[in-house]
Amino acid sequence: MHKPAAKSIICYNLVMKNRHETKTAIGMMSGTSVDGIDACFVRICGDFSFEILKTHSIGYPAEISEKILAAANNKADTELICKLNFVLGRLFGRCANELIAKTGQKPDFIASHGQTVFHAPKTAEISGINANSTLQIGDISVIAQETGVTTVGNFRARDIAAGGQGAPLVPFADEMIFKKEIPRAIQNIGGISNVTVLSPNCETFAFDIGPGNMLIDYFVKKFFNKPFDKDGEIALSGKIDENWLNELLKEPYYAEFPPKTTGRELFNDEYAQKILKFAPENKNDVIATITALTAKTIAEAYKKFVFPKTEIKEIVLGGGGVYNKAVIAGLKRYLPGIEIKKHADFGINDKYKEALAFAMLGYCTLERIENNLPACTGAKMPVVMGEIAYSG
Amino acid sequence: MHKPAAKSIICYNLVMKNRHETKTAIGMMSGTSVDGIDACFVRICGDFSFEILKTHSIGYPAEISEKILAAANNKADTELICKLNFVLGRLFGRCANELIAKTGQKPDFIASHGQTVFHAPKTAEISGINANSTLQIGDISVIAQETGVTTVGNFRARDIAAGGQGAPLVPFADEMIFKKEIPRAIQNIGGISNVTVLSPNCETFAFDIGPGNMLIDYFVKKFFNKPFDKDGEIALSGKIDENWLNELLKEPYYAEFPPKTTGRELFNDEYAQKILKFAPENKNDVIATITALTAKTIAEAYKKFVFPKTEIKEIVLGGGGVYNKAVIAGLKRYLPGIEIKKHADFGINDKYKEALAFAMLGYCTLERIENNLPACTGAKMPVVMGEIAYSG
Numbered sequence: 001m002h003k004p005a006a007k008s009i010i011c012y013n014l015v016m017k018n019r020h021e022t023k024t025a026i027g028m029m030s031g032t033s034v035d036g037i038d039a040c041f042v043r044i045c046g047d048f049s050f051e052i053l054k055t056h057s058i059g060y061p062a063e064i065s066e067k068i069l070a071a072a073n074n075k076a077d078t079e080l081i082c083k084l085n086f087v088l089g090r091l092f093g094r095c096a097n098e099l100i101a102k103t104g105q106k107p108d109f110i111a112s113h114g115q116t117v118f119h120a121p122k123t124a125e126i127s128g129i130n131a132n133s134t135l136q137i138g139d140i141s142v143i144a145q146e147t148g149v150t151t152v153g154n155f156r157a158r159d160i161a162a163g164g165q166g167a168p169l170v171p172f173a174d175e176m177i178f179k180k181e182i183p184r185a186i187q188n189i190g191g192i193s194n195v196t197v198l199s200p201n202c203e204t205f206a207f208d209i210g211p212g213n214m215l216i217d218y219f220v221k222k223f224f225n226k227p228f229d230k231d232g233e234i235a236l237s238g239k240i241d242e243n244w245l246n247e248l249l250k251e252p253y254y255a256e257f258p259p260k261t262t263g264r265e266l267f268n269d270e271y272a273q274k275i276l277k278f279a280p281e282n283k284n285d286v287i288a289t290i291t292a293l294t295a296k297t298i299a300e301a302y303k304k305f306v307f308p309k310t311e312i313k314e315i316v317l318g319g320g321g322v323y324n325k326a327v328i329a330g331l332k333r334y335l336p337g338i339e340i341k342k343h344a345d346f347g348i349n350d351k352y353k354e355a356l357a358f359a360m361l362g363y364c365t366l367e368r369i370e371n372n373l374p375a376c377t378g379a380k381m382p383v384v385m386g387e388i389a390y391s392g
Numbered sequence: 393m394h395k396p397a398a399k400s401i402i403c404y405n406l407v408m409k410n411r412h413e414t415k416t417a418i419g420m421m422s423g424t425s426v427d428g429i430d431a432c433f434v435r436i437c438g439d440f441s442f443e444i445l446k447t448h449s450i451g452y453p454a455e456i457s458e459k460i461l462a463a464a465n466n467k468a469d470t471e472l473i474c475k476l477n478f479v480l481g482r483l484f485g486r487c488a489n490e491l492i493a494k495t496g497q498k499p500d501f502i503a504s505h506g507q508t509v510f511h512a513p514k515t516a517e518i519s520g521i522n523a524n525s526t527l528q529i530g531d532i533s534v535i536a537q538e539t540g541v542t543t544v545g546n547f548r549a550r551d552i553a554a555g556g557q558g559a560p561l562v563p564f565a566d567e568m569i570f571k572k573e574i575p576r577a578i579q580n581i582g583g584i585s586n587v588t589v590l591s592p593n594c595e596t597f598a599f600d601i602g603p604g605n606m607l608i609d610y611f612v613k614k615f616f617n618k619p620f621d622k623d624g625e626i627a628l629s630g631k632i633d634e635n636w637l638n639e640l641l642k643e644p645y646y647a648e649f650p651p652k653t654t655g656r657e658l659f660n661d662e663y664a665q666k667i668l669k670f671a672p673e674n675k676n677d678v679i680a681t682i683t684a685l686t687a688k689t690i691a692e693a694y695k696k697f698v699f700p701k702t703e704i705k706e707i708v709l710g711g712g713g714v715y716n717k718a719v720i721a722g723l724k725r726y727l728p729g730i731e732i733k734k735h736a737d738f739g740i741n742d743k744y745k746e747a748l749a750f751a752m753l754g755y756c757t758l759e760r761i762e763n764n765l766p767a768c769t770g771a772k773m774p775v776v777m778g779e780i781a782y783s784g
Contacts, residue, residue, distance in 0.1 A: 063519040071470050078468045078527065082510035086525035087518045089553065118474035126479045127455040133478035133531075135470065141546060141779060145553035154533060158781065161481065161537035368782050387533060388780045389550065390760050 021046050023366075024053075024107040026096050026149075027352075027359030030088075030115045030138070034068050036060050037095045040352040041103045044363050048176040055352045056099040060091065071117040071137075081117070081137065088115055088138035093146025100147070111362025111386070112153040113354065114138040119156075121165040133157075134166045144389040152362035155385040159372045164379030167261070171196040171206040171376045173357030178346065180204070184314045185306065189213060189321025192263055193298055196376075199310035206376045207258035207305070210251070210297040211267045213320050215290050218272040223283040229291070232326030238288030241280040248275060248293050249300065258305050259378055294321065295330025302335060318343045318350040362386060413438050415758075416445075416499040418488050418541075419744075419751030422480075422507045422530070426460050428452050429487045432744040433495045436755050440568040447744045448491040452483065463509040463529075473509070473529065480507055480530035485538025492539070503754025503778070504545040505746065506530040511548075513557040525549075526558045536781040544754035547777040551764045556771030559653070563588040563598040563768045565749030570738065572596070576706045577698065581605060581713025584655055585690055588768075591702035598768045599650035599697070602643070602689040603659045605712050607682050610664040615675040621683070624718030630680030633672040640667060640685050641692065650697050651770060686713065687722025694727065710735045710742040754778060 028039045036059035043051045060068070067084055070076055076084070092112050100106055114136030124131035140153040156166035174186045174196040183199035193212035197205050213228065220229045229235055253262055279286050306312060315338055321327050322342050331340060343350045364371035365386030372385050420431045428451035435443045452460070459476055462468055468476070484504050492498055506528030516523035532545040548558035566578045566588040575591035585604035589597050605620065612621045621627055645654055671678050698704060707730055713719050714734050723732060735742045756763035757778030764777050 061519040061521075064521075067518065074470045076470045076473075078463050078466045078473060078510045079512065081470060081473050082512060082525045082527035083516055083518060083523040085527065086549075086552070087521045087523045090521050118470045120471065120474060124475055126459065126475060127453040129453075129456075129479045129482050131475040131479045133474045135474040135477065139546075139549050139553070141549035141777070142553040145550060145775065154531075154779075157478075157531050157533035158537060160478070161531070161534040365782070368784070370784070383537065384782045384784055385533070386781075387546075388782075389778075390757070390776045390780075392760070392762070392776055 023109065023363060024105070025359040025362060026099055026107045026110045027355040027357070027362070028092055028095060028110065028112040029354040029358060030113065031354070032116065034060065034065050034072070034115070037092060038352055038355050039095050039099050040355045040359065041099050041107060042356055042359050044360060048360070050177070050356070050360070052348070052352065052356065054099060054103045055349065056095065056102055058091070058095045058098065064088075064091070068115055068117065074118070076117070085137040085139050086142050089140070089142025090146060092138045093143045096143065096147050096149070106149055108150070109362060109366060110143060110147060110149050110151040111358045111365075112138060112140065112143055112151060113155065113358045114153050119166065121160050121167070132160050134160055140387060140389040144391055148391050150366075150391040151389045152365045152386045154387040155358070155361055157387075158383050158385040159377050159379050162372070162379040162381055162383045164372060164374065164377035165261070166377065168194070168196075168206050168376055169361060169372065169385070170354060170357045171204055172371055172373050173360045174198060175204050175373075176360050177348070177356070178316065182313045183310045184316055185302065185312050186316045186318065187298060188319045189294065189317065189327060190319040192267065193294060193321070195298070195301070195306070197306050197310065197312070199312075201310040203375045204373055205258060208261045208263070209301045210254055210262065210294075212294060213324075214264075214267050215272055216287065216294065216324070218269060219286055219290055223286065228320065229287060229324060229326070232291060232324040232329075234284055234287045235291035235324070235326030236288070236329070238282065238284030238286070240292045241285050241289045244279055245289050245292055245296065247278055249296065254297055254300060259376065288326065291324065291326045292330050295327050296334055298331060299334030312338055314339045314341055316341045316343060316346065318353060322350070415501065415755060416497070417751040417754060418491055418499045418502045419747040419749070419754070420484055420487060420502065420504040421746040421750060422505065423746070424508065426452065426457050426464070426507070429484060430744055430747045431487050431491050432747045432751065433491050433499060434748055434751050436752060440752070442569070442748070442752070444740070444744065444748065446491060446495045447741065448487065448494055449743075450483070450487045450490065456480075456483070460507055460509065466510070468509070477529040477531050478534050481532070481534025482538060484530045485535045488535065488539045488541070498541055500542070501754060501758060502535060502539060502541050502543040503750045503757075504530060504532065504535055504543060505547065505750045506545050511558065513552050513559070524552050526552055532779060532781040536783055540783050542758075542783040543781050544757045544778045546779045547750070547753055549779075550775050550777040551769050551771050554764070554771040554773055554775045556764060556766065556769035557653070558769065560586070560588075560598050560768055561753060561764065561777070562746060562749045563596055564763055564765050565752045566590060567596050568752050569740070569748070570708065574705045575702045576708055577694065577704045578708050578710065579690065580711045581686065581709065581719065582711040584659065585686060585713070587690070587693070587698070589698050589702065589704070591704075593702040595767045596765055597650065600653045600655070601693045602646055602654065602686070604686060605716075606656075606659050607664055608679065608686065608716070610661060611678055611682055615678065620712065621679060621716060621718070624683060624716040624721075626676055626679045627683035627716070627718030628680070628721070630674065630676030630678070632684045633677050633681045636671055637681050637684055637688065639670055641688065646689055646692060651768065680718065683716065683718045684722050687719050688726055690723060691726030704730055706731045706733055708733045708735060708738070710745060714742070
């Protein structure tokens with residue numbers, strides 16, 4: 001079981017408020033890949049030490065995935081949104097029930113992120129009224145009814161209502177999971193790479209750095225017809241083209257100051273085609289260089305935006321990039337002296353990290369503890385995110 | 393202040409559970425006419441006696457009404473639903489804040505029905521998964537953030553998740569408002585007429601009877617170019633054509649056994665045009681007869697579906713039909729010996745009755761008291777409807 005850090009600000013507040021109740025929870029997440037639901041059954045203590053008891057995943061039926069993607073591409077009508085909201089509630093409920101059967105007990109509560117189908121957190125208005133908004137579906141009343149367990153969800157709405165971007169929310173859980181006793185970078189390398197900086201020297205902050213696996217996967221698919229560079233073997237067999245790498249580093253996004261977010265609206269197939277024009281001829285060198293870009297953008301971001309605020313003793317890697325030895329070699333080369341760890345070193349399977357994070361956010365909702373980090377989301381104030389449907 | 397009935401089943405449960413806390417609340421309703429929001433500030437005691445302190449209404453800006461109607465006509469995309477959900481949250485919040493200013497105090501909680509944009513409670517499925525659903529927008533997290541008051545909403549979802557139709561929900565509040573000490577019919581005459589039967593002799597039940605003001609308004613508009621028959625004067629100047637009336641009573645819906653619901657999908661302009669073929673020539677006689685139809689369908693429904701279960705001592709009228717003297721005369725003629733009262737006789741302004749009802753439903757959500765009536769909604773069990781967003 002994870003032991004809490006004595007210095008954690010959150011734990012301190014918690015102790016001050018005399019809230020020590022241990023609760024069991026199911027956390028559930030369905031990400032933007034829209035392939036299904038990941039869930040974990042966890043025991044959370046009042047000091048935020050925790051233990052994951054079981055995990056479970058289910059896939060969406062093909063027709064459901066298609067309809068969610070249609071909705072996410074703004075091609076749903078009112079009826080489809082209305083029905084999908086309940087259908088997903090039934091599926092989240094089913095996933096939770098299967099995990100309850102596997103664990104052999106009902107949890108005290110369920111926390112569900114829901115399925116995002118729209119996210120418009122900035123400068124929207126209708127008739128002069130603020131319309132900044134987000135939409136996660138999978139109704140919590142349906143989950144509560146299906147499972148007979150009190151269910152918390154719809155977390156992002158409150159942060160947006162409070163002037164934030166409703167994201168990122170995981171850094172709050174990172175604080176609870178990893179504590180702030182030594183300065184750490186929780187470095188996720190998914191399609192996009194993003195970091196949460198946890199340090200006793202500064203407020204927790206987080207931002208999107210740049211392409212994680214996205215450009216690597218694109219070129220590996222194009223030149224080698226493989227879905228990804230297994231263990232970074234292709235990259236390790238090539239040579240880094242320093243000229244092309246320097247060209248790539250001129251992307252203006254990398255120089256922007258945090259808080260900042262990016263995604264497939266910038267680093268997409270079109271972007272890959274554009275940068276390919278100046279690439280080396282050797283295909284392995286392309287992969288070696290574009291893999292070095294992932295590592296170098298992370299290192300540069302630390303130097304520009306992190307080190308002025310705090311040193312970093314440890315990097316804790318998460319996401320698919322964990323398995324790419326060329327990325328790890330790059331990080332060691334560009335950030336010498338910093339220890340590199342993985343989530344597994346902390347007993348956490350990354351696949352269920354977000355599910356765990358939402359279980360912790362839900363714990364706070366029920367205890368009425370503020371659970372957004374304004375420094376990360378841009379909210380005007382700390383708020384209690386999450387809506388509650390009682391079991392009965 | 394209303395005093396509770398000693399025999400009320402709900403009050404009895406409440407006393408048994410030792411829950412006596414008096415709370416103040418704002419209830420808010422926006423109906424299918426999509427013209428704005430009605431709100432009331434009410435004090436509710438643990439025995440469900442209550443006192444309305446202030447009321448308030450705001451209109452929707454024209455652009456918002458148009459967009460809600462587009463959504464309700466299934467002509468919204470994901471983006472519009474996402475944004476409207478938050479914009480309406482801001483507007484509900486504004487309405488509540490204005491009422492708070494008027495009353496000079498913050499309530500303990502807000503209960504908001506939200507704005508219905510879709511309601512598909514029956515036999516829907518996607519990929520073999522139950523898709524019965526309903527969609528009320530006006531996010532409760534936004535209302536809680538705007539007002540700083542704990543907000544309850546999204547009531548209908550849980551009843552549908554429990555196999556019900558998510559409607560009618562007001563009969564539960566009728567039980568609390570009017571009690572069950574003597575047998576009463578709470579008779580609403582809006583566009584459609586519907587009744588809640590409250591009696592110590594039977595379980596509370598409710599159903600839609602038939603056309604309320606809908607057909608009267610259609611013919612008054614057509615023949616007299618007025619929006620409605622003020623005080624029933626036109627009807628009172630005409631003669632009832634008994635032959636046509638008997639023809640009209642053959643509508644098969646009237647013979648169907650409750651629970652049953654109807655609406656503009658049956659009693660619409662097309663229906664009016666169809667029945668007009670056999671109408672008397674004198675226009676005043678048309679209005680007299682169609683007004684008699686409203687009264688007679690109510691009386692017949694009582695005889696067929698209510699009196700076999702319980703006698704009725706009082707009818708408590710609500711809705712626009714209250715002001716139509718010809719309708720009231722008809723009820724007295726067809727239901728001799730039953731006293732006819734109005735909501736005003738119980739200190740309630742009907743305009744705010746639904747807002748009051750949702751305040752009472754929200755009180756139960758927070759106290760975890762089951763607040764649907766399965767006999768009315770068809771749900772498989774009593775459930776705690778409503779989702780909660782904390783003030784902080």
